[in-house]
Amino acid sequence: MSLPFLEKFGWEPHILTVRPESVQGVQDSILAKTIPKHIPVTYTSALPVEQTKLIGMGSLGLRCFPYLLTAGDRLLSQQKFDLIYFSTTVFISMVLGPRWHRYFSIPYILDFQDPWLSNYYKQSREIPPGGRFKYGFSQLQAKFLEPRAISKVSYVISVSPKYPEILQRRYPHLKPEKFTILPFGAPETDFEQLPSLNIQQKVFNPDDGKRHWVYIGRGGSDMALALRILFLAIQSERCKNPHLWQAVKLHFVGTSYALDHRAVKTVEPIAQELGVADLVEEHPHRIPYFEALQTLVDSDAILLIGSDDSSYTASKLYPCILAKKPLLAIFHEQSSVVEILNQCRAGRSVTFKQGDRPQDFLAKVVPDLQWLLSTPKGYQPDTNWQAFQPYTAKEMTRKQCAVFDQVLTTASQDRLLCPKI
DSSP: OOOGGGGGOOOOOOOOEOOOGGGGSOHHHHHHHHOTTTSEEEEEEEHHHHHHHGGGGGHHHHHHHHHEEEEEEHHHHHSSOOEEEEOOOOOOGGGHHHHHHHHOOEEEEEEEEOSSSOHHHHHHOOOOOTTTTHHHHHHHHHHHHHHHTTTTTTTTEESTTTHHHHHHHHOOTTTGGGGEOOOBOOHHHHHHHHHHHHHOOOOTHHHHHSSSEESSSSOGGHHHHHHHHHHHHHHHHHHHHHGGGGGGGEEESSOOOOTTTTTTOHHHHHHHHHTTTGGEEEEEOOHHHHHHHHHHHOOOOEEEEEEESOOOOOHHHHHHHHTTTOOOEEEETTTTHHHHHHHTSSSSEEEEOTOOGGGGGGHHHHHHHHHHSSSTOOOOOOHHHHHGGBBBBBHHHHHHHHHHHHHHHHHHHHHSSSSSO
């Protein structure tokens, strides 16, 4: 989302990435076309997953690592680069930072979109995405590789204010001035071009006379509290006014990380438990990016479901606001989602903390459900777009480039103070 704006702030990007056909998961050819044509892209291969899965190594990070290393070495030796920026959840690639710093004297920045090394699932005893064995192996890797990646880092960008706190406790040499909180920017340009793309979403028929409420994003046991708060309130309200709910459907889309039949539904079982299963449809598989945006635009209301982990920050908040639909968020009270939503007046929120009981939220949630039911087709919230401006992709890119400039200035000063002999 930064790519269209980087040059406005003095930076010329060059992308190093893995070929789409080497990546497991949903492909979106339209998304790749949004990269400005003048920006150079170097694509690398990866070991075929059909071969590596036989030895239990399906991870993209492990499969692509030697190719990224070789391609990166070649690029850095042939062209002049001022900065290396890692913005990915393929965390193992971040280990290349200290290597390229050592051999090419180029500073690097790490952008943590999620925590790499985390004890959340160990503390909560919940089942992690992909299962305990797979997650345990990835955490074992993180235990050894994260310190190496951090060792020579010039700066750390994070989507959540909690991650810098965790990293500073873990690595005392990292000072507060080396961190910036910078969520993903709101993709305004993607919404502007959406009507011309003629995307047809397949989740529901927007013209079938029903009211479709949509949640798009991952599921998981850490979201069970928020789901129970929602479903229990719906069950209570439906018992009183069943006719109001006859045409309502709740769609939960892309809730699983799994790519095939191993995708497990985590929402429908809770709906079944609380007596609202007939209203809930879970589509666990991910859908392409622009189809997801169209699903939001076609909806009658948008739901945002939060984790009981207070550090969880949903980057999907901004597309939900840009879809201009009635919006209800149920989130941890410490999440930045709540503050942003309230600042922009883009929807309503219900907050909880760990240990709360779902039945204690009926008085808070029921009025919000009644509001969602009462909004007419085509309703748009009275969003404060001026307050929303700091969260746009252009503004986030400006802040991002300010960090780049700062790192470059510091690196130049360090070279002057410590000249090579």
